[in-house]
Amino acid sequence: MFWPLVFPYLAWWLFVLARGQTPGKQLTGIFAVRRDASRFGWGRMFIRENFKLLFWTLTLGLGNFADSAAILLRKDRRSVTDLVTGSVLVYVPSN
Template sequence: MKMSNVAGFWVRLGARLLDGLLIGMVVGTLVFLFQLDTSSQAVQTGESVVAALYFVLMPVFLYGYTVAKRVLNIRVVRKDGTNVGFGTMVVREVIGGFIYGITFGIALIVSAFMVGLREDKRSIHDLLAGTYVTYDRPEHWE
């Protein structure tokens, strides 16, 4: 199946930044309300866990959308156009993030170029998980 209406670099970057701001505001509010020490390992680990859960679970339950992706009308789908599942999102976000980390960000830079230059706009984490990002809406939303 041919991938359709693929989303490019800038809209994907914008969605990731907006989602990051949203997560930061939620965590920041909790830190403020509970007077937590932001330099503590527990707070930093908690923020990482919240972000990982957000990026894995939101697309599973919201047909490939996160909050920012919904605002920008893009979503993650499997290569065949079907909705992503939990395993797919774990590979995409957790394993992909691990690869970016162990390469000290070099693979992330390569991925940015891949999204900018490849015709299918797929990055390393998309190739690993068999996904792509599209402007197409879920079928039931028509």
């Protein structure tokens, strides 16, 4: 019953992962890039998102608060997920 909704979403999700974005990042113009500003590929972004999911799950949701606290307290505004995966989030406005 839900498969007609799931397949297009999964296809979109995989497409935007290849660009260094999740669907939410795509909507807000945010990209995950490496610290040297080179683009993340599909595999690297897949690892980043799955690490975040695993981290948040294993900490029973407290990983979300740890990520938020790191963003608020660090000068470079990088979350725990960013620190572990070597990523930086950048905003690229659309013209």
